[in-house]
Amino acid sequence: MDIDPRRLRVLLAIARTGGVLAAADELRITPSAVSQQLNKLEDETKHALVVRTPKGSVLTPAGLAAAEAAEEIERALNVARARMEGGAELAGVVRVGGFTSFLRTIVIPHLPQWRVQYPQLQIRIFEDDLPALIRMLRQRELDAVVVELDSATAAQRSLPAGMSEEPMLDEPWKLVVPSDALIDTENVDLARLPLPWIGVEHSAANASVIGRLHRSTGGQVNTVHQYQETLTALALVAAGEGVAVVPALALSGVVQDGVDVLDVPGLGTRRIVLRRFDRRKSVNGPMDTVARLLRESVAAFDAHAVAQRP
Incomplete structure (x- = not known):
């Protein structure tokens, strides 16, 4: 072939x-x-x-x-x-903002290695919600921000003038339900779930998924509570308070009794991108090097995840 x-x-x-x-x-x-x-x-x-x-x-x-x-x-x-673009000895401080699951899984485990590889390069991470991170980026308090988007609705947003966006990762959304809450986990009707949705902070990509599902199914989407961290959502689901949609990356290394994690057609994927201003054609600057390191870390993580699939 x-x-x-x-x-x-x-x-x-x-x-x-x-x-x-x-x-x-x-x-x-x-x-x-x-x-x-x-x-x-x-x-x-x-x-x-x-x-x-x-x-x-x-x-x-x-x-x-x-x-x-x-x-x-x-x-x-x-x-x-x-690798071909390479880079000589670099010095400087690069400030990268992002959300919990990406920083915890993709960035932080590699900081010791990057510190040895580039001893004069200081990578500083900032964790916050998206509006605060974008505000810091616009005020040049950050050099780049890792942003999560619902892939199905990503085209509806527009970038500010002068800002570039580089794709990092596309990963599936997962449906998390209380253990044994669904009789049939193979054919899940998202419009007829027996429990309400656990509400998520409105700027999170998960909120876009729930809104999209509401529009596509034509049903009523009821939400209860409001969470920001995936661990909080899992705890609420385990307590039988509702169901939640979470990205696969956020579940990496997380063990939560009392929940079932399901792959459901129609949930779509989460797209992770890197946004920054004044992207240069040169690839030898500190920020460009950090962007390369992030790409390599994502590629290594994704390859490992594929290898671990049954």
Whole structure:
């Protein structure tokens, strides 16, 4: 089976955006060009890769396998490019803001290694909610901010002038329910859950997911409580107070009795991006080096997560 790897980029864009038109916008080509490349890729693989529905395009099992291969190629190219760009001895302070699960899982475990690798480079992390971090970025109190988005609604936001955005990771949203709360965990109807949603702080990407589900199902979305940390959400779910949608990354290394974690079609994915101002063409500055280190850390984590899948 001979596959032109360049066509995989088109399939990956469809997977991330949820449709041909949105993929065309992201790739800056025409929708007909996207359809043509997809048709050729399906001819090459001899499999149907995408099913078009009234709510968008859904990848088939073969499409998911091809999209995973495309992500591996993308990660490998990013790491190779970063290594070729290299960098001499760097000195300076880089201030990066972000949210708990990314800082805890992707950044903090690598700080000792980065300190040895770049002894003159000081990486300072700041944890806060998104509005506060963006305000600090605009005031140049931070050099970059790691932002979480609901992939399905990511195209609806706009960036301030002069701000760039670099994709870091796409990961699945998970439905967390009290243990044995659902009789059938294979066919979950998101519009008819037996418990209310646990409310999340409004600026979090989880809130966008709940709003999107409300619009798509046409049902009433009732929320109770309000949380900011995933551990709080899990505790509330374990207590039988409701259900929650959380990203896979936030569950890494977390053990919580009394909950079931489910993969449910329709939840979509969380997109993690790095935002900063005044991105230079040079790749040898302190901030550019930190961005490269973050990409490499994400790639290593994602590769490990894929290897651990049953």
